[in-house]
Amino acid sequence: MKMVDNMRRSLLGASATVALVLAATGAEAQTSSQPQDGAAVPVDEPARGTGGVQTNDPEDGGEVIVTARAGNQNQAKVEASYAISTISSEELKMKAPVGVGEALKNVPGFWVESSSGETSGNVRVRGIPTDGYSQVALLEDGVTIQHDPGLGWLNGDQSFRIDQTLERVEVVRGGPSSLFYSNAPGAVINFIQRRGGNTLKGLVRYEGADYNAHRVDGWIGGPIGDSDWRFFVGGFYRLSDGQRHTGYRLGEGGQVRATLSRDWDGGSFMFSIKHLDERVENAMVTPFVNDENGDPVGVPGFDALDDTIAGKETRYFNFRTPTGTYAFDAGLANKAQITQVTTQARFELGPDFSLLQSLRYRDSYQKRNSITPRTIYTYADVLTSLRGTFGAALPTGAPLGLVYTNGSGAFSNSQNGNGLVLLNLARSFTVPESEVISDTRLQKTLQLGGQHDVALGLYYAYVDEDYRATSASILTDVKNNASLLDVALLGAGGVPGAVLTESGVLSYGTEFGNSSGRSRTVALYASDEWKITDQLRLDGGVRWEQIDVSGFSEGSVTRNLAQTPASADNAVQTGNGVFTGFKGSYDHAAWSLGVNYQFQPRFGIFARYTSTYRLPGVSSFFGNPSQPPVTQTMKFQEVGIKFDQPAFNLFVTGFRTAYESYQISDYRQNGSGQFVLNTVFGNTETWGAEVEGTWRPVPWFDIHANYTYQRARFSDFVYTNNVGQVIDYSENRLIRVPEHQFRITPGVNLLDGRFRLEADVSYYGQRWADVANQINLPSYATVDLNARFDLSNALSLNLYVNNLTDTIGLTEGNPRAGTIENEEVGDAVYIARSIFGRSVRGAVTFRF
Numbered sequence: 001m002k003m004v005d006n007m008r009r010s011l012l013g014a015s016a017t018v019a020l021v022l023a024a025t026g027a028e029a030q031t032s033s034q035p036q037d038g039a040a041v042p043v044d045e046p047a048r049g050t051g052g053v054q055t056n057d058p059e060d061g062g063e064v065i066v067t068a069r070a071g072n073q074n075q076a077k078v079e080a081s082y083a084i085s086t087i088s089s090e091e092l093k094m095k096a097p098v099g100v101g102e103a104l105k106n107v108p109g110f111w112v113e114s115s116s117g118e119t120s121g122n123v124r125v126r127g128i129p130t131d132g133y134s135q136v137a138l139l140e141d142g143v144t145i146q147h148d149p150g151l152g153w154l155n156g157d158q159s160f161r162i163d164q165t166l167e168r169v170e171v172v173r174g175g176p177s178s179l180f181y182s183n184a185p186g187a188v189i190n191f192i193q194r195r196g197g198n199t200l201k202g203l204v205r206y207e208g209a210d211y212n213a214h215r216v217d218g219w220i221g222g223p224i225g226d227s228d229w230r231f232f233v234g235g236f237y238r239l240s241d242g243q244r245h246t247g248y249r250l251g252e253g254g255q256v257r258a259t260l261s262r263d264w265d266g267g268s269f270m271f272s273i274k275h276l277d278e279r280v281e282n283a284m285v286t287p288f289v290n291d292e293n294g295d296p297v298g299v300p301g302f303d304a305l306d307d308t309i310a311g312k313e314t315r316y317f318n319f320r321t322p323t324g325t326y327a328f329d330a331g332l333a334n335k336a337q338i339t340q341v342t343t344q345a346r347f348e349l350g351p352d353f354s355l356l357q358s359l360r361y362r363d364s365y366q367k368r369n370s371i372t373p374r375t376i377y378t379y380a381d382v383l384t385s386l387r388g389t390f391g392a393a394l395p396t397g398a399p400l401g402l403v404y405t406n407g408s409g410a411f412s413n414s415q416n417g418n419g420l421v422l423l424n425l426a427r428s429f430t431v432p433e434s435e436v437i438s439d440t441r442l443q444k445t446l447q448l449g450g451q452h453d454v455a456l457g458l459y460y461a462y463v464d465e466d467y468r469a470t471s472a473s474i475l476t477d478v479k480n481n482a483s484l485l486d487v488a489l490l491g492a493g494g495v496p497g498a499v500l501t502e503s504g505v506l507s508y509g510t511e512f513g514n515s516s517g518r519s520r521t522v523a524l525y526a527s528d529e530w531k532i533t534d535q536l537r538l539d540g541g542v543r544w545e546q547i548d549v550s551g552f553s554e555g556s557v558t559r560n561l562a563q564t565p566a567s568a569d570n571a572v573q574t575g576n577g578v579f580t581g582f583k584g585s586y587d588h589a590a591w592s593l594g595v596n597y598q599f600q601p602r603f604g605i606f607a608r609y610t611s612t613y614r615l616p617g618v619s620s621f622f623g624n625p626s627q628p629p630v631t632q633t634m635k636f637q638e639v640g641i642k643f644d645q646p647a648f649n650l651f652v653t654g655f656r657t658a659y660e661s662y663q664i665s666d667y668r669q670n671g672s673g674q675f676v677l678n679t680v681f682g683n684t685e686t687w688g689a690e691v692e693g694t695w696r697p698v699p700w701f702d703i704h705a706n707y708t709y710q711r712a713r714f715s716d717f718v719y720t721n722n723v724g725q726v727i728d729y730s731e732n733r734l735i736r737v738p739e740h741q742f743r744i745t746p747g748v749n750l751l752d753g754r755f756r757l758e759a760d761v762s763y764y765g766q767r768w769a770d771v772a773n774q775i776n777l778p779s780y781a782t783v784d785l786n787a788r789f790d791l792s793n794a795l796s797l798n799l800y801v802n803n804l805t806d807t808i809g810l811t812e813g814n815p816r817a818g819t820i821e822n823e824e825v826g827d828a829v830y831i832a833r834s835i836f837g838r839s840v841r842g843a844v845t846f847r848f
Contacts, residue, residue: 063644067142067190068172068180070455071529072352072445078644081539081594081606082175083109083653083690085706089168094758094786096207096800096843100138100157104189105762107171108690108706109655111737113811115833117242117281119158119334120368122736122812125173125186127657127686127712128634129734133157135614137177137184140191141270143342143358144437147461147521148183152619153429153469154366158336160191161255161276164205164217165234167194173690174636174655178590178612179525179541182461185590185612185634195259195270196221196230203234207798207843213240213251221259232259242281243836244308247481248315248331253278267346267354274340282333283308284372285814285833287420287478295778296808299829301417301479304808305837309422310371311481313406313504317426319472320508320561320569326470328369328428335367352445360437368429373831374816375423376478379413382421386487390500393567398489402475403496405484405504410496411477420478420829421485425510425816430468437461451531459523459545465618469513472568473506502566509558509572515625517551517582517618537596546587547615552579553625582625588613588633602644610636630661630681650693657686658715664771664819680820682717682771684734686710700749707742717771719820732773735819736812738765753790760784769813769832770822780809782835798843802836809835 063077065084077084085107097103101114101121113122121133128135134150138160149156170190177188200222207215219234233256240251255278261270286304288296298304310330319326340362347355377385383400394400402411402421413419441457476482484504488496527541557576561569594608616629640653665679688710696702712734719727733739740763747758762782769775785801814831817823824830 065170066192067139067170068176068188069529070180070441070443070457070527071453072354072443073451073453075529076601076644078602078604078642079537079596079598080642081537081596081608083173083638083640083651083655085171085173085692087169087171092162092166092168093796093798094756094788095760096786096798096841097162099162100160100189103162103169104171106706106743107173108692108708109173109653109688110171110187110708111710111741111764113736115283115809115811115835117283117334118161119280119336120155120282121157124737126636126655126688127684127710127734127737128186128659129662129684129712129737134183135186137181137188138191139181139188141193141272141342141344142190143344143360143439144181144461145191145340146362146364147435147437147463148617148619150183151431151433151465151617152467152622153368154364154431154433154465154619158334158366159338159362159364161236161278162191163234163236163255164203165194165219165232165257167192173653174610174638174657175594175608176527176539176541176592176610178610179527179543179592180457182459182521182523182545183614183617185614193257193259193272194219194221194232194234195261196223196232198223198230201848203845203847205843205845207841209240209841210839211241211243211245213841214238215240228262228264230259230261230263232261233257238278240281242283242333243839244281244283244306244310245480246308246310246315246331247312250281250331250333251279266348269345270343272342274338274342276336276338279331279333279335282368282370283833283836284310284370285812285831286373287376287422287829288810288832288834289829296810296832296834299418299420299478303480303837304834305803305806307480309373309424309476309478309482311483313484314371314424314426314474314476314482317472317474317503317505319426319470320563320572321470322559322561322572322574326428328426328472330369330371330426332367332369335365335369337365339363349442354443356439356441356443358437358439361435362437363434364432366431366433368427368431370425370427371474372425372427372816373422373814374425374473376827376829376831377421377423378829379411379415379419379421382423382475389506390487390567393500393570395489399494400500401488401490401494401496402485403488403499404477405486408483410494411485416477416479418478422476422478422482423506424474424476425471426474427471427511428469429513431465433463433465435461435463449530450533453529453531455525455527455541457523457525459521459525461519461521463519463521463618465517467513467515467619467622469511470509471511472508473510474504475501475506476504500567502564502568505566505568507567507571508561508569509574512556512573512575513623514554514575515551515619515622517549517621519547519549519618521545521547521615535598537598538594539596540591540593542589542591544587544589545613545615546585547617548585549616549618549621550581550583551618551621551625552581553622554579580625582621584616584621584628586615586629586631588615588631604642605640606642607639608637610634612636624679627679630663632659632661632663634659647696648694651691653690655686655688655690657684657688659684659686680717680719682729683715684713685715686712686734686737688712699753702747702749704745704747705742707740709740710737711739712737714771719771721821727772729771729773729820732771733768735769735771736767736777738767738779740765755787755789757785757787760786764809769815770818771820772822772825774825775813775822775830777810777813777832780807780835782807782809794847796845796847798841798845800841800843801838802841803838806838807835811835 242250
């Protein structure tokens, strides 16, 4: 063991040393003409080799791809032995996706939930059932944006914003994604940014939306004097009320990015710095009923597409704690402050022999505040529940009632046309996090029984994360921008008397979290792309990874603070001052092998097998430091056909995903009304197919489509419920995964291509919100419209209409009521989250 520890320390030290030395010397090095994996794209010239350029030359086989490969030679998308989707610069201009989730809706094999807004979404890839972005890596110019994109309350999409500095996107599903990147068994998404080119160019863009949103984007880039150095500066600033109107501003802030780069005959060097400081909308679940056709609609008096429970009355609270008050502001929504510094260099060591180095430092502060509906009651039911909550504290036979805290009188059983009451959680999660990431890679092309593109790499990541959580239970009515309710004893004639709650707060300290941890990850990887003949290519690779974690998590205790006559602080969950340390070391290996055969330069087939994993991370210990986490393992098989011609292309992939040690963490309410974590493990299996294609029969018309089929099931899931019953949910369908989904995009090009109009017609099949398959999420379809009109080469107008038909589409149920077995089963009124209603955005862009 001592020898193993010494080897581990040596590897960590070597990685850090190599990263620092190369970063210090990168600007002086003579480097290769080939940019490295995922390198940024010059604003006025195509990227070369691994830079990520889209081409349409029949001689070179179509689009060149760069992500999840390590070779000195170009490789076309049609030649790859794995599934790839690309989102071009033109597609980004036409669709202007709001956030990572919206961009990924154009990718087959992905089920994307972005109903919370621009960030904090969920992605499921090929039946992998985990929440957030825990199974996909987000990259910027080939470098991980966030080492672990699935941290508790810190999704990878919270750390990235799409703006006009983005050139294109590449998405690799399965296959080699987990060889080159950590925490990427499902897929890797590479956002390839612009950089300065050989001529001075720039852009200014204004966008406005019908939800009182205003945004300005801009960038400028080009040469620095007569030197070989290039500069690029760009970013955005915006203001927004949000698509669900709370009565106060939900979006404000922006981002700036600056890049300095230089290319030599032998290679390239780039230094960039990016700073993000903004808050964005964080939409929550709302109440629903079903109409006579069984379709979900908002309860009477509540618009399911536009309304929200959060409002001015529920924005501010002073949570009572043992050490004073905690100032809660729901208006912070999703707050992010991130500074990111990156260096990338490529060194030519000899003919077709290169050394690549990427180094990234990131400092991040994220806070997520929300008013989250937890349980919905009729008036009679809420009084029964409250009587049980207060219990012996109530005078014998004393009747209870509800009164508005704003002085507007008593609440009645027909209030707002629905007579409903909500128990909400005013939740606050704070996650400061910083990390250093280094990726060092040797690439060599050699001839031995054909051509080999060989790569050897060393990856290192240090992550320091804190986690703080607190919340309070509050009572409101059900209407847009709900009002707070207090519980009161009723006197003679039903007149409200003594108030038992405090300004709408039923209980402080409903949730508690206080943890801190660090992790050090080191990985060694190797790959070989073996071009046996011009038609036959074999490629494979291995990755061994180890993570060392350490930290602490504070225990909790329930206390009566006795700071107020009301009962709100009688049972506050808070820290007990006992810090339980955790420490562990985990390692695993992944491997992947694929074969590709090209019948013609633009027509080929492939097959691949991958065995991979996801190691525990720091947040695996938070809240339960004594429970050893589990290494999750996966096995993927896939076969595909690829055909790519300028007028028509088609990519078809069949796949199987076997996922072991799937973890579901459910919150159960204890006898004091607090929510505690319950973890269950299971296995899943998914068979599926992905189809993606484009047809351009004439210059003025084209149609693009993608379709995904997934037969996703629990292969082993046994659960012990609250009353001790053991239930086997094996063979149930996975949560939130539709069996069928598709998107069809017809488009017309008129006026010599100056005007383009396209529609996105999307369909999502029926899903289940819970493991028990009892909470139904019905199928739905949407239509989006996008238009672009180029007034000149320099001036363009864009129009975007999302959810034209104002469709209600439920993306999730109420996870607070249970993800395994949901307590709302059979209820006439239930809680869920829908996509946003119809919205209209318009933009004007000036290029120079």
